[in-house]
Structures are given as structure tokens and as C-alpha cells.
Amino acid sequence: MAVLGSLKTFKGGHYFGLFEGTPRGKRLQAAPLPAKVIIPLRQGFSAEVASTVKEGDYVRTGQVIGRAEPNSTKPSTPVHASISGKVTKIEKRPHPLGGEALSVIIESDGKDEWVKLDRPANYEKLPPEELGKILYEAGVTSGGQAGFPTVYHSALATPEKIRYLIINAVETEPFCEATDQLLYEEFDKFVNGLKILRQALGNVQVHIGLGYNKPRIYEELIERLEYYDWCTIHQLRPKYPQGDDAVLVRTLLGILLPQRGYATDVGCVVQDVQQCVAAYEAVVEGKPFVERVVSVAGSAIKEPGNYRVRVGTPIGNLLENNLKSNGRIVLGSVLRGQAQGDLDAPITRETPAVIALREAERELFPVAGPGFDRDSFTGAYLSLPWVRYKRATTSLNGNPRPCVKCGYCVDVCPQNLVPALLGEYSANGLLSEAQDIDLFACIECGLCAYVCPSKIPLLEQIREGKRKILQGA
Ligand code: SF4
Ligand code: SF4
Incomplete structure (x- = not known):
């Protein structure tokens, strides 16, 4: 096993720190079985x-x-x-x-009667296609953007094209703590699951990207994987959006993903901690992927927590009696997720968090905010050493104002783009100009819109520009 000790990272990005309503260190609990x-x-x-x-x-x-x-x-x-x-x-x-x-x-019916998958007697001896078939039947192949390639309708790439399995064990999304907690509580399943995924891909090289803020996991991984020459552990700075497929593959292997492409296009499969655990549970315990870990978090939540939740559970069940004020509810990512108006919206296999943000009561800045710390979205526009938590509300600090050419959006863009121009071109219908400056290299991380002190909805503008181009407008 190789250990790359120097902390790897990428240009741009942002460290969020701790937000009010983050369930840090909260143990996983089983959410009540939904009716x-x-x-x-x-x-x-x-x-x-x-x-x-x-x-x-x-x-x-x-x-x-x-x-x-x-x-x-x-x-x-x-x-x-x-x-x-x-x-x-x-x-x-x-x-x-x-x-x-x-x-x-x-x-x-309240009984929770199970039907399980057939469990192989000795899975370590199974050929890749047999393991692939079990993973496909269990629904474990649908996590990443292109999924885990098996030959059964489950991805665009076939297993022969894959050279690397990349394990994303660096969580950098604000509020998403449940997968970190899963890593601590199910470490054995995680390690055995990643071995299963590797075996299903024909024993490819494995690269694990781990946040350097997890020294205990790092030590344990070294102990468990020390004698395997197929594994490399990379310690990474936990900077958003390190976990994005394009950023992770570039940081670990120096390989660029093609615009509009997937990791599988460059021979990589990217899987996260939840996928490794689900692979273990499918193959060893015969459990299909019907439950995942979810953080319930945000400034409008009374008791933030990390839960094991059945797929299909309405988000209203997780928020019942747990909202302390009117909240805007976002699934998955507070930066790029979609606000949900319907409390029947279900948890799916790829929902890591349900976030409720307190509605802003007033416009904080009638003019452009100072944006110190590039956190004006949170109200933490001044860095105060005695304030531990940042408070995120839905405040965009007022309506969009003209660009003040501060360059924050350029500084944070992990793809080395000029978001101010991408947004302006997209908003004004200059679509070929936007494409000329690599509109489709944008990975939609949302950081540019987050740091913009003029609160220009850059991500929305960029998405709209892409949509128009794809529709041939
Ligand atoms: S332009 Fe795209 S990739 Fe760059 S910061 Fe904005 S959303 Fe992220
Ligand atoms: S778009 Fe926003 S962040 Fe970018 S330069 Fe203009 S004011 Fe600054």
C-alpha cells in the first residue's frame, strides 16, 4: 500500500467551517419505520x-x-x-x-418482513461478473453520476474499460455528516465493501481520498490495508468541492474529465462510503440497498441528527416536531440542491441530507455586503473568534446587485473558470461566447453564487445557459 503523506488539494474551493444545526459527532440512529x-x-x-x-x-x-x-x-x-x-x-x-x-x-403493515438476496458461500472466490450481478440486483450500482459498471443495464461503461476505483471518503458539503459517521461506525463494512467493489471490477488499483481531519480512520486504514500493493491512500484537505468526481479524479490522479463527461470516460469509477457499505451488505448479508444514512440538519432544525432512513420515506417524517421556525427545505446539498415545497418528497438512494434553513427576516445589506471571509450568505460577514457556529439562513442579502468586480467567484472556482462572465453571457443569451469560455467545464458546485457579495445567482444563470444550449436555443 502506498500512503501519500503530503496533503493534496486543488486550486480554488472553500472551507465552510461549522454551521449552526450541524449534527457533528451525533451517532447514527434508526429513523422510525415510516407508515x-x-x-x-x-x-x-x-x-x-x-x-x-x-x-x-x-x-x-x-x-x-x-x-x-x-x-x-x-x-x-x-x-x-x-x-x-x-x-x-x-x-x-x-x-x-x-x-x-x-x-x-x-x-x-408494521411487520417489516424481509426478502433477502441469495448469499454466495464464499464471495471472495467469485468472478467479477458474478459479483457484478449481485450488486446490480441489490441496486448498489446507482450512486455515482455514471454508476458502477456491470453488464446488466447499470452504467454507460463496461467493466473492461475501468482501471481505477476511487473511494471518496472526504466529506466537504456543509451539514452532511452522516456519511462520516457511517465511516466511523461501520469501518469494517467499509473496508470489506471496497474490497468487494474492487473485485467486481477485476481487481483494479484503488485510490482512497480521505480527509486529513480523520486521523483515527487514517491509522486504521493503514493497519488494515498495509500489505496490499493495489491500494493508495491520499490525505486531502477537506475543502469544498473536493468530493466532486471531476475534482477528486484530478486531485488524486492528475486526470482531467472531459467536458460533459463522466469519470468512467477516463477509466475511473468513483464510489463513496455509503456505496462501499451497501456493497458489503448486499454481498455478505443479502441486503438490497433500501436504507441509507441521512443527516437532518440546518438552522431551522431543533435537534439535528444522523439517521438510517428507508428509501422512500417522506421528508415530512424526518422533520415532524423538529422544526423550530419556518424553514426552507433543501435535499442533499445546500449549495446545489433544490428547495422542496412538498413534505411528501421522498428520500432516495442518493439523498445524504435533509436541510432546513431558517427564512431570513430582513435584508442584511441594502448595498453590496463586505463579504469578509466570503461567507456573506451565512451572515458571518465578520469573523468573530468567539462565535463558533455560522448561521446559515435563506438570506441572499437582498436582491442581486451589479457585479462589483471583486473577483471572489474567480478565486473560488475549482475549475479555473470566470463565473462572472459565464453568468453574464448565459443571462444575456450570448451562448456561443459562454461556450468559448468553457461553460460546460462548470461542475455546478455553486461556490461562485455562495461567495458573491452582490448575490448574483450565478449558478442559476449558468444552468440556464447550459439548458438552452442543450435544447438548441
Ligand atoms: S463556475 Fe461552476 S465550477 Fe466554477 S464556482 Fe461556479 S458553479 Fe462552481
Ligand atoms: S460576480 Fe460577484 S463574486 Fe464575481 S466578481 Fe462580480 S461581484 Fe464579485
């Missing part, structure tokens, strides 16, 4: 699959309720029931990532 789940048949990166059950059917936890048509060529994985009970409806529902998706609604 009802709403399970979209489009999970993770998958294309929507067809329902294999009908209204009135009784299903058990872990039973397949949707899978691709046999002649479908689109990437997808099977979708499973996450509780036992009766299928009461199959209908189109809003998907938390946008648009609508056919969804299966199950009312619990």
Missing part, C-alpha cells in the same frame, strides 16, 4: 424502470418492485420495496431531483 413510503422508479442515475407490482399487491422489504424491460438499453438498476405492506398506488409523482417519475406508494 408509508413513496418510491420513485427512477433511483440514482437510473433511467425509469417498469413496475413489477400492481396496486393491491402485498410486498416485503427488499422485494423488487421495478426493473428495466428486457430489451431496454438505458442504464438502470432494479428498485426495491423498503418496507413490507400493501401497494396502494402506482402513479406519477414529483421527483426530488426534478420532473416527475412513476412512483410506487406502499402502506406499511
Whole structure:
């Protein structure tokens, strides 16, 4: 095993520090079993699959309720029931990532009766394709942007094209603490899971990107993986957005992802801690991917916490009696996630957090904020040593104002772009000019909009520019 001791990082990015309402160090608890789940048949990166059950059917936890048509060529994985009970409806529902998706609604019988996958007698001897088949059947292949390649409808790349397995063990998103907690509490499953994923890819080289703020995990990883020459551990600065596929692959291997491309295009599969644990549970315990860890966090939350939550649980269940004020609710990422108006919006396989931010009561700055610390979004515009937590509200400090050419957005952009210009060109319909300055190299991390003291909605403008180009406007 190689250990790369010098702290690797990238140009740009931002250290967020600690926000009010972050469940730091809170142990994982099982969220109460929901009375009802709403399970979209489009999970993770998958294309929507067809329902294999009908209204009135009784299903058990872990039973397949949707899978691709046999002649479908689109990437997808099977979708499973996450509780036992009766299928009461199959209908189109809003998907938390946008648009609508056919969804299966199950009312619990309170028994949580399981149906599990067949467990191989000795998984360490299985050939890659057999392991791939188990991972596919368990729905473990849908985490990353391009998923984990198996030969069963599950990704755009075939396993032969993959040379590296990259493990993302550096959490830099504000409020997302649950995967870190999973790493501490399920360390054995994590290590064995990453070995399973490697084996399923034909024993490729593994690179683990680990935040240097986790010395105990670092020591334990060295102890467990010391004798393996296929593994390299990289200690990374926990700077946002280090965990993004493009940034992680570039930092660890010096390989650039093509614009509009995936990690699989350059021979890499990127998986996170949750995926490693899910791979272990699928292969060794026969458990399909029906439960994930989720942080419930934010300035509007009374008791922030980290939970094991069944897929399909409505976010309202996690927020019940736990909101201390009116909050705007965001799924996944506070920087790039979408605000949810509907408390029935379900947790999916790729939801790491439910964040409720206190609604801002007033406009903090009628003119451009000073933006010291580049944290004017949080109200922490002055750095005070005795204030431990930053307070994030929905405040954008007023309406957008003209660009003051401060250059903050350029400083933080991890892709070395000029966000002020990308936003301006996109907003004014100058789409070929925007493409000339690499609009599609933007990974939509949202940092430029976060630090902008004029509160120009740069990310929205950039997304809109991309959308127009893709639609041929
Ligand atoms: S331009 Fe894109 S990549 Fe750069 S900071 Fe803004 S959102 Fe992030
Ligand atoms: S867009 Fe915002 S962050 Fe960028 S230069 Fe202008 S005022 Fe500064």
C-alpha cells in the first residue's frame, strides 16, 4: 500500500467551517419505520424502470418492485420495496431531483418482513461478473453520476474499460455528516465493501481520498490495508468541492474529465462510503440497498441528527416536531440542491441530507455586503473568534446587485473558470461566447453564487445557459 503523506488539494474551493444545526459527532440512529413510503422508479442515475407490482399487491422489504424491460438499453438498476405492506398506488409523482417519475406508494403493515438476496458461500472466490450481478440486483450500482459498471443495464461503461476505483471518503458539503459517521461506525463494512467493489471490477488499483481531519480512520486504514500493493491512500484537505468526481479524479490522479463527461470516460469509477457499505451488505448479508444514512440538519432544525432512513420515506417524517421556525427545505446539498415545497418528497438512494434553513427576516445589506471571509450568505460577514457556529439562513442579502468586480467567484472556482462572465453571457443569451469560455467545464458546485457579495445567482444563470444550449436555443 502506498500512503501519500503530503496533503493534496486543488486550486480554488472553500472551507465552510461549522454551521449552526450541524449534527457533528451525533451517532447514527434508526429513523422510525415510516407508515408509508413513496418510491420513485427512477433511483440514482437510473433511467425509469417498469413496475413489477400492481396496486393491491402485498410486498416485503427488499422485494423488487421495478426493473428495466428486457430489451431496454438505458442504464438502470432494479428498485426495491423498503418496507413490507400493501401497494396502494402506482402513479406519477414529483421527483426530488426534478420532473416527475412513476412512483410506487406502499402502506406499511408494521411487520417489516424481509426478502433477502441469495448469499454466495464464499464471495471472495467469485468472478467479477458474478459479483457484478449481485450488486446490480441489490441496486448498489446507482450512486455515482455514471454508476458502477456491470453488464446488466447499470452504467454507460463496461467493466473492461475501468482501471481505477476511487473511494471518496472526504466529506466537504456543509451539514452532511452522516456519511462520516457511517465511516466511523461501520469501518469494517467499509473496508470489506471496497474490497468487494474492487473485485467486481477485476481487481483494479484503488485510490482512497480521505480527509486529513480523520486521523483515527487514517491509522486504521493503514493497519488494515498495509500489505496490499493495489491500494493508495491520499490525505486531502477537506475543502469544498473536493468530493466532486471531476475534482477528486484530478486531485488524486492528475486526470482531467472531459467536458460533459463522466469519470468512467477516463477509466475511473468513483464510489463513496455509503456505496462501499451497501456493497458489503448486499454481498455478505443479502441486503438490497433500501436504507441509507441521512443527516437532518440546518438552522431551522431543533435537534439535528444522523439517521438510517428507508428509501422512500417522506421528508415530512424526518422533520415532524423538529422544526423550530419556518424553514426552507433543501435535499442533499445546500449549495446545489433544490428547495422542496412538498413534505411528501421522498428520500432516495442518493439523498445524504435533509436541510432546513431558517427564512431570513430582513435584508442584511441594502448595498453590496463586505463579504469578509466570503461567507456573506451565512451572515458571518465578520469573523468573530468567539462565535463558533455560522448561521446559515435563506438570506441572499437582498436582491442581486451589479457585479462589483471583486473577483471572489474567480478565486473560488475549482475549475479555473470566470463565473462572472459565464453568468453574464448565459443571462444575456450570448451562448456561443459562454461556450468559448468553457461553460460546460462548470461542475455546478455553486461556490461562485455562495461567495458573491452582490448575490448574483450565478449558478442559476449558468444552468440556464447550459439548458438552452442543450435544447438548441
Ligand atoms: S463556475 Fe461552476 S465550477 Fe466554477 S464556482 Fe461556479 S458553479 Fe462552481
Ligand atoms: S460576480 Fe460577484 S463574486 Fe464575481 S466578481 Fe462580480 S461581484 Fe464579485
